[in-house]
Amino acid sequence: MLRRRALATRWLGVGLASVISVVTLGLGFTGRLTLYVSPETVWFACLAAAVTLIIAIWSCALPLGAEDDHGHDHGHSHERGADAAASRRRTWGTVATVTGGVIASGVVLAALVLPPASLSAQLAVSRAGETTALFAGADDVTLGVADTTTFGVGEWASAFATATRPEAYDGAAVTLTGFVTPRDAGGLNLTRMVITHCVIDAQPASLPLEGGVDGSYATGQWIEVTGTVRADDDGTLRIEPSAVKKVAEPKDPYEY
Amino acid sequence: MTSAPQRSAPRADAAAHRHPTRRLSASALLAIGAGIVAVLVLIDVFAPALFPKALPARAQDGLTLALSVLIEALPWVILGVVLSIVVQVWLPADALQRWLPRNAWARRAVLSLLGMFIPVCECGNVPFARGLMMRGLSPSDAMTFLIAAPIVNPIVILTTHAAFGWDGGILVARLVGGFVIANLIGWIQSLRADQQTMLTERFVATCEHVAHEPGTPMQRSLTQFLIELRAVMPALVIGSALAGAVQVLVPRDVLLAIGANPVLSIIAMVALAMTVAICSNVDAFFALSFASTFSSGAIIAFLLVGPLVDVKMLALMRTTFTGRVLAGVVGVVVLAACAIGLGVNVFG
Numbered sequence: 001m002l003r004r005r006a007l008a009t010r011w012l013g014v015g016l017a018s019v020i021s022v023v024t025l026g027l028g029f030t031g032r033l034t035l036y037v038s039p040e041t042v043w044f045a046c047l048a049a050a051v052t053l054i055i056a057i058w059s060c061a062l063p064l065g066a067e068d069d070h071g072h073d074h075g076h077s078h079e080r081g082a083d084a085a086a087s088r089r090r091t092w093g094t095v096a097t098v099t100g101g102v103i104a105s106g107v108v109l110a111a112l113v114l115p116p117a118s119l120s121a122q123l124a125v126s127r128a129g130e131t132t133a134l135f136a137g138a139d140d141v142t143l144g145v146a147d148t149t150t151f152g153v154g155e156w157a158s159a160f161a162t163a164t165r166p167e168a169y170d171g172a173a174v175t176l177t178g179f180v181t182p183r184d185a186g187g188l189n190l191t192r193m194v195i196t197h198c199v200i201d202a203q204p205a206s207l208p209l210e211g212g213v214d215g216s217y218a219t220g221q222w223i224e225v226t227g228t229v230r231a232d233d234d235g236t237l238r239i240e241p242s243a244v245k246k247v248a249e250p251k252d253p254y255e256y
Numbered sequence: 257m258t259s260a261p262q263r264s265a266p267r268a269d270a271a272a273h274r275h276p277t278r279r280l281s282a283s284a285l286l287a288i289g290a291g292i293v294a295v296l297v298l299i300d301v302f303a304p305a306l307f308p309k310a311l312p313a314r315a316q317d318g319l320t321l322a323l324s325v326l327i328e329a330l331p332w333v334i335l336g337v338v339l340s341i342v343v344q345v346w347l348p349a350d351a352l353q354r355w356l357p358r359n360a361w362a363r364r365a366v367l368s369l370l371g372m373f374i375p376v377c378e379c380g381n382v383p384f385a386r387g388l389m390m391r392g393l394s395p396s397d398a399m400t401f402l403i404a405a406p407i408v409n410p411i412v413i414l415t416t417h418a419a420f421g422w423d424g425g426i427l428v429a430r431l432v433g434g435f436v437i438a439n440l441i442g443w444i445q446s447l448r449a450d451q452q453t454m455l456t457e458r459f460v461a462t463c464e465h466v467a468h469e470p471g472t473p474m475q476r477s478l479t480q481f482l483i484e485l486r487a488v489m490p491a492l493v494i495g496s497a498l499a500g501a502v503q504v505l506v507p508r509d510v511l512l513a514i515g516a517n518p519v520l521s522i523i524a525m526v527a528l529a530m531t532v533a534i535c536s537n538v539d540a541f542f543a544l545s546f547a548s549t550f551s552s553g554a555i556i557a558f559l560l561v562g563p564l565v566d567v568k569m570l571a572l573m574r575t576t577f578t579g580r581v582l583a584g585v586v587g588v589v590v591l592a593a594c595a596i597g598l599g600v601n602v603f604g
Contacts, residue, residue, distance in 0.1 A: 012486055013487070014489075017485050022293065057286060067482040111319070114311065114319070123313075199320060
């Protein structure tokens, strides 16, 4: 019993941390850590994971149960008939510890045995109302004088939303990769998830595709679109594709 | 894990009773540790091939989101644990008391600026604050640090400035607001006659345990590493899982539909802040994308509430403080953030 408890203590502490570290390093070595965090923090996550594993192995030198808080149980609240309440609280405490331990173990083990995945197109669709703001008041983008050759879906979506002189972008040639999502007004959007720091802050960026695409693309299908930016008379921007081809999901499905 | 009468026996005896014949040498134990890690690596390499597309899209999204928070937060937690060990084991016992001002208000003011010099993100602050308390800092003082540090820190100032500049006083309101809220909470909690009642029984027990711990500083550091990870890891995983689950289960468009109403928008952004659990280092960029639809007051409320009392932080703080104390903290933070947000909306 004591031994089992000591093992559980190790597992819920250093054990969980080790599993996450192994997962982190595994993803890092195969170049897939950017599925979860931005490229700038990859080295930090890997370094910390390596340090964690080294200390974790080292900590095995401590005998099992060395960290357990022995000898503290010298009767708080045992006086004045508080026994029943205390034992009830203790039972609840045990239940909470066990439940929490099982949930935490489940999440961490799922991370270990399941393959990594990018966010689904459904999630992007459910967040369609949010706009990405990549350029905080960058005047060159708003005014339409930015260099657009390096723009991805996120940058274009931001430019489409904020441009005060949309005609400045009219005629720009683009080649963009993203996945297909339906548009409310009918037709298709080219969408990509944009991330600032890690996947939890992912926001979808969408560009309207107009003309030249038939409806044979399922939501979530990755496509590469070659085309031209067109400004309508009312100032809305859209992409007029000249060629659309299906592609596999890129190794790096997010834009940063 | 509080009961079991036989555990009141001194540790050395208990260990000897348990497995007298199975004392393994240190190198054998290290080999076992390395072996366990090797097995984990093998599982990580080969098991995923067995489960392609095991989960429905929504559950997979939840797992992906939870895991991204975990991977991102773990380095900070480890850094926080290391700093906590430094304070707890390597710093002279009376160092803290000597450096800090004696006057309570001045001491809390200094502690709330400590975040400017401690390079730890909000998740790492929890183990660090635990270390401070084990070294004799009072719980209300530690709470002041814990509430101030996620906002009053150089990285947050830089990223908030990068996102908003000086527009609408958002940066100033965030910094001053964070400082004021932290000192307000520290003061309210310091009114308790018995400071120990703020803490969970479990943490009090841990404090007693480490105070009488034998062994070399190196051994105590390792023990401390195990203790802190045991305290923080389950909370971190559950907090991350909650954050992931909330993101896929709670429809965000309902919150965002509220938009520009000066009062409701603040409440909506507070609700969003508590549930998305974005690290305070980068939440300014996230908030920026809502700047066009939401009032400045709502953005400020988001930037104040998010780093302090989101689901992940609450799970982490619950390892140390009682639920009642945390409910009070959430109440003060939310009310103060709403008041500051309303003030900005009305007068700004």
